[in-house]
Amino acid sequence: MIINEKTNRSAYLEQVAAAMMTAARTAPKAKGSDQLEIVALTGCDIKELSNKMIELSPILNKKFFLRDADNILQAEAVVLIGTRLHNQGLDCGYCGWATCSEKPVQAPCAFVMNDLGIAIGSAAAKAADMRVDSRVMFSVGVAARAMGILAECHAVMAIPISCTGKSPFFDRVVAK
Numbered sequence: 001m002i003i004n005e006k007t008n009r010s011a012y013l014e015q016v017a018a019a020m021m022t023a024a025r026t027a028p029k030a031k032g033s034d035q036l037e038i039v040a041l042t043g044c045d046i047k048e049l050s051n052k053m054i055e056l057s058p059i060l061n062k063k064f065f066l067r068d069a070d071n072i073l074q075a076e077a078v079v080l081i082g083t084r085l086h087n088q089g090l091d092c093g094y095c096g097w098a099t100c101s102e103k104p105v106q107a108p109c110a111f112v113m114n115d116l117g118i119a120i121g122s123a124a125a126k127a128a129d130m131r132v133d134s135r136v137m138f139s140v141g142v143a144a145r146a147m148g149i150l151a152e153c154h155a156v157m158a159i160p161i162s163c164t165g166k167s168p169f170f171d172r173v174v175a176k
Contacts, residue, residue, distance in 0.1 A: 013076035013161055014042060016130045020079045020159065023126035024119035030111035035084045036119055037150045042077050046160075049078065052143040060142075067172055068139040074168035075160030079123055080144050082153025083108075083116040108154050120157050127161055134161045135169035 017040040024038050041049060053069035056062070072078055087100040087109050094110035097103040120136055127134040140158030150156050162168050 009163060010042075010076050013132065013163060014040075016127060016132050016161055017042075017077040017079050019130060020123040020126045020161070023122040024079075024081050027115070027119040027122035029115045029118070031088055031090075033086070033088060033112075035086045035112045035115065037082045037084065037153050038080065038119075039150065040077050040079045041149075046072055046075060046078055049140065049143055049147065049149075052147050053139060056143055056146060062139065065139045065143070068137055069143075071135075071168060071172055072137075072140055072158075072160045074164075075162050077161050078140060079159045079161065080141065080150055080156055081116065081119050081123060081159070082141065082145075082150040082156035083112045084152050085109075085154045086112055088112065106154075113155065116155060116157065120159065123159055127159065132161045132163045133167035133169055134159050 021038045021040060024036065050069040050073050053065045057065035057069070085106070085108060087103065088111040089100050090111065091099040092110065095103050095107055097107070100109070124134055124136060137158045137160065140160065141156035144150060144158065145153065145156050160169065
């Protein structure tokens with residue numbers, strides 16, 4: 001049997017996305033409290049996400065959403081990682097308020113945001129371990145939230161992945 005890399009690419013990248021989601025899920029978390037939600041998008045769902053980014057660009061006055069909307073169309077999968085609002089109850093003051101009870105409900109706990117960052121790092125490291133190109137993108141997470149994907153999450157970040165001869169996530173041109 002001959003297996004052509006180009007015809008096997010989508011299936012491989014779905015496996016990579018699954019491994020990235022596992023890496024994010026098992027990443028260390030403050031107090032062992034898991035507030036993460038994690039999904040992966042492929043195919044037409046990426047196109048819908050790109051369209052939402054194009055729609056949001058003028059509303060949010062963020063031209064780089066247009067660049068990123070085009071950029072994710074070059075990905076075979078997009079991993080989304082978000083965190084729910086949840087106080088860890090440590091009264092640490094890292095969020096800017098002296099106690100958790102003083103913190104406004106919509107202000108994120110510093111620990112769950114740190115957990116999100118660690119999970120993103122673990123997922124991106126897994127992508128690198130599996131030799132695929134990736135990039136962490138804030139803009140894609142904003143669009144995902146606007147579409148109701150990971151709706152319970154306060155913050156969502158995205159990691160599109162690709163495996164081609166040159167990374168589509170490097171040397172990107174800003175839309176005019």
